[in-house]
Amino acid sequence: MTLSPGFDVVHELTVSSDGAQVFEHGWQSFSPTSVYPLGTRPHRPTSERNRMLNYRQSSQPGPDGYFSEGVLSVADGAGSVHVVAAADPFTTGVRVQAAVSGSSVVIGADGPVRVTVVPGDDVQAALRSWAVSAASGAGLAAPKPAPTAWCSWYEYWGDVRREDIVENLEAMRTLDLPVDVVQIDDGYSAEIGDWLIPSDGFADLRGLVETIRGEGRRAGIWLAPFFAGARSRLAAEHPDWLLRHPHGGPLHAGHNWNQDLYSVDLSHPAAAEWIRTVFSTFAEWGIDYFKIDFIAAGAIPGSRASGADPVTAYRDGLRLIRDAVGPSAHILGCGAPVLPSVGLVDSIRVSADTGHSFAPEDGDMCSPSQAAAMLSAHGRQFMNGVFFANDPDCLIVGAKVENREAWATHVEQVGGAVVSSDRLLGLDDWGLATTRRLLTR
Structure with a gap:
């Protein structure tokens, strides 16, 4: 060769x-x-x-x-x-x-x-x-430990409703679980890219944030800030904000959520102001934990307003987000270019998504599964506590989770972020005891 x-x-x-x-x-x-x-x-x-x-x-x-x-x-x-x-x-x-x-x-x-x-x-x-x-x-400061958290994704997926968040918030109190952050995942917004337009299940998102904070917890939220779905108002109203082919026209960035996806060019001044408004609005509501997902979309090749190369544009976009949320907010990068994120995020997903099943359905070790998640988390273990706090993905230990004992051991051994993502009232004795033990630091 x-x-x-x-x-x-x-x-x-x-x-x-x-x-x-x-x-x-x-x-x-x-x-x-x-x-x-x-x-x-x-x-x-x-x-x-x-x-x-x-x-x-x-x-x-x-x-x-x-x-x-x-x-x-x-x-x-x-x-x-x-x-x-x-x-x-x-x-x-x-x-x-x-x-x-x-x-x-x-x-x-x-x-x-x-x-x-x-x-x-x-x-x-x-x-x-x-x-x-x-x-x-590079003169990097030691990374901050990741707060403990609960995330809605692996129980409710994109069908999550306000009532689901409230039920688990109340369960944290009755079960006396040491959860710092309650993080609302995908499903709260009308479309991918329309982050401030709520879905039907979240008519009063700001009120829900206040409810979370009223329980003495921190509020967290999920966004994919470099993505605009083809169905979004953002893509329809601002096609000039989308990353372009060198010869013109929006650059296709992938397919998910049953629609084509485009990368938002945050080097465009108006797009930059828009994303600043999105993040600063959430910060003003009291959200101080941001899971930013699929952010590799910000580092794909294409024609940008600034003319910047992909890595520079990506890092500039992360700086813009950090400036909007402030230095004390916790930023979790997911689907993130790993080394170009160093110094700009507090914790980072170091693997594929986990799953309720052990093996990936399509045999690809980038696809959701415990096997794929374990593979890359082991490979990137040397980064934990040096570049950022490693996030092995969520702790899921409900009875329906295949291989749950080994998965819990893996999350514990990574020694980074611990984020529960089960319906807490649905956990059996072992699942609840394991969740409590791993959340307790």
Whole structure:
């Protein structure tokens, strides 16, 4: 195998036939990230829809060889781990590739990198050493711990109603559960992009926020700020705010919620003012926890009003959101370009969505399932408490959840965010005891 066009050789090494491993890092939260025994084929998208929503749209890794976003490492099987990382891993989108031929590994990159050789054979320890050094070099403050939370998604999905939130809010009090944040997930808005227009089940969203805060809890909310659905008022009334093809016309950014999706160009002054208004309005209502989802849409290639490259535009968009909500609010990035989010979010999803079933239905390790969520959370464990608080996705331990004991153990072992997402009054004794134990810090 040879390197792809545009990749220059940056490092070469010889590996042992036994024990050699390669760490491949995915672009965004949902992109598979794992360590592979040398010669094992890495995970790749099984459909174009999955590639559009869950992988880096501008990357085209083949089925053979290894292709990594920002950082790649090779344990040579002879006592060293070779870490090859972008010289500026947070503000650039450098890709690293490894071509294997017998015992020879040639590593290439499409931008400036630094190579570090760490003694030992522990890939996670070598990557953590790199992460600590990278964070120090960027002058990053230690990340804040994530608050405990309850999220509506895995019980109610997009059909959630105000009554469901209130029932669980009251259950937290009667069950004496130490939940800091009550987070309203997808389903409260009329459409994807129309965040301040309520759905039928949330006529008085501001009043619900006041009810949550009146119980002594913090209020949280879900948004996909870089997305506009084709059915949204935003897309219909402001097509000039959407990311464009170089030759003109809105750039298709994926398909979900049974509609086409477009990326909002937050470098457009009017779009920037609009998103500032959305977030500042929620902040004024008393919301101080923001789960911002599918935000890789802000870093796809396209023609932007500012002319900025995708990573710069993405980071500028996150700064805009931070400025609107203030420094004390907690921002959870989800579906997020992982390394470009460092320093701009407080916690980050480090994996695909979990699920009530163990294996992904389509066999793609970016798709909702416990197996996919465990895979990438293990791969990114070295980041926890260094770049941000790792979010392994929600704690779901109801009786209907397959493999619930192992999933609860996984959430606990990650040691980052703990967010319950069951109907609390529906938990059996084991589920309630486990939820209480993991929420208690």
